[in-house]
Amino acid sequence: MTGSAPKGAARKKAASSASRDDGAGKPSPISTSRRELVENELYEHATRLFAERGFAGTSLQDIADALGITRPALYYYVKSKDELLAKLVTEVTDGPLDELGGLVARTDLDPVQKLRGIVEIVVGRRVTQPERFRLLIRSEAELPAELTAAYDESRKAVLKTIAGVLDEGIHAGRFRPVESRVAALGVLGMCNWVAWWFHPGGRDSPEAVIDQLAEMAVGALQRADGHVPEGEGPAAAVKMLRQDIDHLERILDL
Template identity: 70%
Template sequence: MTGSSRRKSAPRKAETSSPRAGGTDAANGDKPARVTTARRELVENEMYEQATRLFAERGFAGTSLQDIADAIGITRPALYYYVKSKDELLAKLVTEVTDGPLVELKELLAHTALDPVAQLRAIVEVIVRRRVTQPARFRLLIRSEAELPDELTAAYDESRRVVLKTVAQVVEDGIRAGQFRPVDARIAALGVLGLCNWVAWWFQPGGRDSEDSVTEQLADMAIAALRRADHHLLDGEGPEAALKMLRQDLDHLERIIKN
């Protein structure tokens, strides 16, 4: 009888131990999963920050995974839970910097209610905000271009081409709508992107300029550089100014047709 009681107690012990092994029950819900996810995000963010700092200070070749683990305050075997190699870590950083803005831009342009001026403003705000919140990561990407594996270089180049094409199309749409001056859309897009990306080299988080003020001012500048002025502000008043504006339009349309 005693042996039978012992045999029955074993299953009950196994059942009560299952939640501690990572399962869930009605009382705890999915709390263990949420805690694990939050912990992983915290460690990954710290990993990115420390890797960015060390890569910038010592170079990619001069930084080891042990250096990154020491900077985070975890063991190297624990770091392997988040990343398997330096190449994979650099790939994660590159993907975050390049794909993040692209995803936001695609979502933004899916809203067709925005006119070209509003679209361009939103594009500048997306890119500038990315640069001012993570300037060190973008600088690292630029400095590490020569060290990127071929597949990462190809992905990075493709991302840049898509962003450039996206901005150029918005500029072209603005020209056709009469909102932007008749300019070369590709050159204008390169200028807008240069304005946005250069922020990463001079903006200091926590400095005298706030993220919001910098983002708003650069968006205003990008729009002002392309927005079409009234004809009387271009080259005087009267029919001559209107004719010159029409000639600019015709020249631009001829360039489009030739291309």
């Protein structure tokens, strides 16, 4: 085909020009864009090779060959396998945590809307990059100590964020009185499991999966329609409980 360069040549051109700047010491928009394209493809190839051969069985030369550039050119983007794995882990763990933090800080959303948003964020990540999450789980034993510690802290932060939203909803009477940590683990497990059964391009669209799982999470924890306290706090909860007891007594003719 005329007028287009092979992909390998395009990658080499991007690698060689990515370090150019605009004359003022800042990367030009073109070089920045090219760098992002190469980095995205680099992560995809690294994820695939790590999954196929294992972290220890994959070399930087293997990744450079798959990307279609030389090993010296690869060093412009990553200095070692450990650094590459660290970038992948950070992207998988810190990315959703940043989004979740912004979501739960919003004052215009009630707990039900926040829970729905949490599921949409986490599942959205899993359906777009399932291989990266699977790689993270499979590589846990090979992570450096400092990276393992950061990963553990990130997981705890995500769990705490979800549990906090559930506590907020329970206190407001929007969610059933459940153990928030257990419920948060259940929601997170449902979201993460998507990475193992969802296949991009398959029969289920990402949007349909995200919507259905968000509905399931809310449906499992939300109180029945019309059965919410009139206000917040213990007094409102006691009033609702009395209404339930009155209803039960009428049913039993007590």
